[in-house]
Amino acid sequence: MLKFFEYNWQVRDEWLNWCETLPEDELFKRRVGGVNSIHYTLFHIIEVEYSWLRAIQEKQDVPINYKDYSSIASLQSLSKECRLEIASFFVDNPTFDSNKQVQPEWEKTSLSIQDILYHIIVHEIHHIGQLSIWAREIGLEPVSANFVDRDMIQVSHYLE
Template identity: 30%
Template sequence: MNTNYVRTLFDYNWKIREKWFEWCRKISEEEPKVFSFEEYKNLDSIIQFSSDTKTKTLNYIENLNPSSYHNVLSATNKKGDKVSHYYVEVLLHIAVHEVHHIGQLSVWARELEKEPVSANLIGLDLFKV
């Protein structure tokens, strides 16, 4: 069984993201697509960005020693306050925040009267029995 739960959350996100990319490809060209970032004007450029960031993130996670999970990341937030968080807290936040966006995509799909991608963690074979 995979006991690297941080990695598992990212694996989950990547699997669901791939399903969403497949889902987006099925939408007919007549349906409106809105992307706010100038560099990512089409689905292919978004998929390429996702692939690039997945490679970098996976490399980081695979080379991160679990003993460093309790290292502290200090930064300044949007309000100008100095904040400190454990590495593991930041990594888990990133993974869980993507789940939030998966939910947003599900709402968008339903607004288009389309069946959303299942976000079910169970059955993705992330944990081998």
């Protein structure tokens, strides 16, 4: 499962780098489907991952205000900051009980850590697919979603 987090982080970084050359109007343009814009989609991916991982650790959710992250550089910083805490969780808890039940603040029922981790992985992959469609709609090549032949960065690298 950890490999999929590493994959998602690597692809997310590539999308954030891809966005650095995108005209601002395309970055914030309201689009059909998803969560409205390329910029907000990237913010949403980061925020959701962070909230769910805090729930797994039975920590209080920390709301992140979208208005505080109006540039790609600020999203890159947010992603790295949140990822540091998430990577630490995986490194510090290599044998966590994936069947353990936790109840996030925003849920009415408890869920297994395993199901939450699957949800986080699929959520990001889903939104990356939307970004790929939007990239093609504006005539640009999307970031590769290919898992095969990637030089995967180990989770411990993110702690450096």
